[in-house]
Amino acid sequence: MKHRNYFLYRKKTTNVIMMSLTVIAALAAVIPLFLIFYYTLSKGIAYLNLNFFIAMPKPVGEPGGGMANAIVGTLILIGIGGAIGIPVGIMTGTYLSEFGKNKFGFMVRFLTDVLSGVPSIVVGVVAYTMVVIPMKHFSALAGGIALGILMIPTITRTTEEMIKLVPHSLREAGLALGIPKWKTTIAIVLRTAWKGIATGVLLGLSRAAGETAPLLFTALGNRFWSTKIMQPIASLTVYIYDYSKSPFEDWNQQAWTAALVLIILISVLSLLFRFVTRSKYKSD
Amino acid sequence: MVKRLNNHFSQNIGDLIFEKLTLLFAVSVFLLVILMGYEMYLGSKISIQKFGFSFLFNSSWDPVQEVYGALPIIYGTVVSSILSLLIAVPLSIGVAIFLAEVAPSWLEKPVSFLVELLAGIPSVIYGLWGIFVLVPWLRNSFEPWLADKFGYLPFFRGAPYGFGMLAAVMILTIMLLPIISSISRDVLKAVPRSRREAALALGATKWQSTLIVLKDAKSGILGASMLGLGRAIGETMAVTMVIGNRSLISTSLFDPSYTMASVIANEFTEATSQMYLSSLIELALVLFIITIIINAFARILVWSMSRKWSAA
Numbered sequence: 001m002k003h004r005n006y007f008l009y010r011k012k013t014t015n016v017i018m019m020s021l022t023v024i025a026a027l028a029a030v031i032p033l034f035l036i037f038y039y040t041l042s043k044g045i046a047y048l049n050l051n052f053f054i055a056m057p058k059p060v061g062e063p064g065g066g067m068a069n070a071i072v073g074t075l076i077l078i079g080i081g082g083a084i085g086i087p088v089g090i091m092t093g094t095y096l097s098e099f100g101k102n103k104f105g106f107m108v109r110f111l112t113d114v115l116s117g118v119p120s121i122v123v124g125v126v127a128y129t130m131v132v133i134p135m136k137h138f139s140a141l142a143g144g145i146a147l148g149i150l151m152i153p154t155i156t157r158t159t160e161e162m163i164k165l166v167p168h169s170l171r172e173a174g175l176a177l178g179i180p181k182w183k184t185t186i187a188i189v190l191r192t193a194w195k196g197i198a199t200g201v202l203l204g205l206s207r208a209a210g211e212t213a214p215l216l217f218t219a220l221g222n223r224f225w226s227t228k229i230m231q232p233i234a235s236l237t238v239y240i241y242d243y244s245k246s247p248f249e250d251w252n253q254q255a256w257t258a259a260l261v262l263i264i265l266i267s268v269l270s271l272l273f274r275f276v277t278r279s280k281y282k283s284d
Numbered sequence: 285m286v287k288r289l290n291n292h293f294s295q296n297i298g299d300l301i302f303e304k305l306t307l308l309f310a311v312s313v314f315l316l317v318i319l320m321g322y323e324m325y326l327g328s329k330i331s332i333q334k335f336g337f338s339f340l341f342n343s344s345w346d347p348v349q350e351v352y353g354a355l356p357i358i359y360g361t362v363v364s365s366i367l368s369l370l371i372a373v374p375l376s377i378g379v380a381i382f383l384a385e386v387a388p389s390w391l392e393k394p395v396s397f398l399v400e401l402l403a404g405i406p407s408v409i410y411g412l413w414g415i416f417v418l419v420p421w422l423r424n425s426f427e428p429w430l431a432d433k434f435g436y437l438p439f440f441r442g443a444p445y446g447f448g449m450l451a452a453v454m455i456l457t458i459m460l461l462p463i464i465s466s467i468s469r470d471v472l473k474a475v476p477r478s479r480r481e482a483a484l485a486l487g488a489t490k491w492q493s494t495l496i497v498l499k500d501a502k503s504g505i506l507g508a509s510m511l512g513l514g515r516a517i518g519e520t521m522a523v524t525m526v527i528g529n530r531s532l533i534s535t536s537l538f539d540p541s542y543t544m545a546s547v548i549a550n551e552f553t554e555a556t557s558q559m560y561l562s563s564l565i566e567l568a569l570v571l572f573i574i575t576i577i578i579n580a581f582a583r584i585l586v587w588s589m590s591r592k593w594s595a596a
Contacts, residue, residue, distance in 0.1 A: 022379070036405060039413055091306050098303075118320075119571055241411070245525070262409065
């Protein structure tokens, strides 16, 4: 009898110990998030004023200045990226869900997943060999293309998943009315799924906004105001990278502020994302 | 009759065009992946021809002498990713169990949200935090402490600079956690509830039923870890900013090191000669091939897992 109690005791203690360990693991995972947010907020807020959004960077050594060019640059870069990634992603996703139940569809699905795991710096190298070398100079276009390639997997997969959620009866209703399949797909299926697709697009855009590696040798960076897509362009992330390595305290400070602005930009995008998903697909 | 036929014909034409149009985009994605590999092969041709396989086994990376051997860089990549994975995987499994098995749903949702938020922070911000918070802490507190207590081990020798392998491993661990744990959570949740109920009905504790679920989800968790490995190998900015960037093979975690991705990020714009550029592109090609293989395996594992349970 004592024997059995011992096993029961051991079983229960193990249970309590292991369950507490999972709680500790969860805490350990969340703590860095708070640390990073805390430092970004406390160090970044010092320079966060209107000037940061509307002024240009000052020459080396002079304190002050803002990052107007980098904010606009980041928006232009994700704009170019979106112009490539959104149509390709949505069309490919539509193909996969509507016509992709064959070997080729399987292969494309697999390749998109694999593409999502390719390091962004590799995509930057490809954009360099494909765009920068033939053009003979760095450009916003090359950076935007790299970001576009990086967006494709996210948008493709979300589009496919979201279209799959559209009930089959809707499709059948359309077809039963004699509407051709292509019209049914565009006017009924895609329209029903558009909120879900929009979340994929927002997710893709917000990830692209945070990319640095593929821009280092494609968009390069620019200390001056430029909105030309054939010229090098500034971006928040490349500024964070350059300024964090700088020996100037002032620039280090601005790196934190740029990080804060970037986080705000991404949060706005992902809040939109939460908002859009919630209203449509509440149960999951 | 003629009108109806026409109508029918135009419907088919519309469907055909639509299908082929979407097919065109799907093909373009397919071609893109192949084109990427081909472009990098072309770009690295002169380096491949000159160094052959010695590129991977030669340990001197010397732009001045125009000799490029990637061994220390591959060493740095392997060590940093394996070590960070060794810490991140058990922790992530813990987090996943917490989210899928332990936490009540009012707690699970916000914690999941926080974990996903962590995954969404750009890596350059991790790097920034690494430079100004983690590295000074390592230099002033943690590394001297390690050297003092465990200095007899070869891993904790040398001057504690802060910048080095240890900083890279810690940053990578933090970055891998949300990725591995959120996929593992999904995998655990894919295991049918009946498996847990059966165990609990037989008098198992929560932990014992979790063990059964873990066994069911083995391949999915392995897949999640491999996806994490792919991320660790390819992670660029955060690692470049804290690893010290020197091509050096050292057992000490305090010493600076280099990874494939960080070499490319650091030296690409400085590459003045054709051979230099070509060697860097070859590194990118190696990175591309490695991550494709790892991701392919990982996806197959995760897929097989979800298929197994959706069929059941």
